[in-house]
Amino acid sequence: MDQPQTAVATDRRQELLERIVDHVLEHGIARVTLRGLAAAVGSNNRMLLYYFDSLEALIVTALQASEHRFTGMTSLFGGFADASVPIGRRIRVAWATIADPDNRPFHRLFFEIFGLAGFERERFAELLGVIGTEWVDNVAGAYRAAGIGAQDAEVLAHETVALWRGFQATLLSLEDDAVVARAADPAMDALVARVEAAATRS
Known part of the structure; x- marks a missing residue:
């Protein structure tokens, strides 16, 4: 049972990350807040913190992920x-x-x-x-x-x-x-x- 749940969580995290990358590439991060970013990608603060630990970690992860678009x-x-x-x-x-x-x-x-x-x-x-x-x-x-x-x-x-x-x-x-x-x-x-x-x- 754990393995399918883990796969679903991984897929959900990746889906959120792709939306976050879309958003920050278009709008930047100067005015980013956890609440605003969550709203922009159709999520909430709790889920973003669950998947990415902190706003700082999320920003760094988004930068690293964005590189793979290029x-x-x-x-x-x-x-x-x-x-x-x-x-x-x-x-x-x-x-x-x-x-x-x-x-x-x-x-x-x-x-x-x-x-x-x-x-x-x-x-x-x-x-x-x-x-x-x-x-x-x-x-x-x-x-x-x-x-x-x-x-x-x-x-x-x-x-x-x-x-x-x-x-x-x-x-x-x-x-x-x-x-x-x-x-x-x-x-x-x-x-x-x-x-x-x-x-x-x-």
Whole structure:
């Protein structure tokens, strides 16, 4: 008897999560309250807390789930780790994926939640930990595999992620892809040159 009930609960949680993702991608989270979100997705406070524990946990879960709506973002670091492709090419492809207009709704939600977490660090400590390490760890691992020493790989990984995120924010603020591309393309070329030079030295 327990197994079917568990399956039903899992299905119900996933159904609610999909509705929540729909809502926050369209409306953001700046004015989200548990009561308002419950009403928007046809549920109630008690059920949302049962499935997601807290509003903070729900917001983080929604951000993670929303990424799966954008296939380029979910496959980003799988491609970046492909050692059969020159590392410079991987950097440029990764940036092209991030800059794809189809991924813009995810970036809007990411930066909104990131900004909120910056003001309320204790509430979102887990999220900030993931944001601070996940991309950098993936990039640094690819750089080490390309032959770059561990210390240089970490420094270059931080630079790479900072560059990507800076231009992500610029895309959102300007909404002019051509202007951003004119700035981003030479910046990526300069980064690629430094990464390739570091790989050659090692």
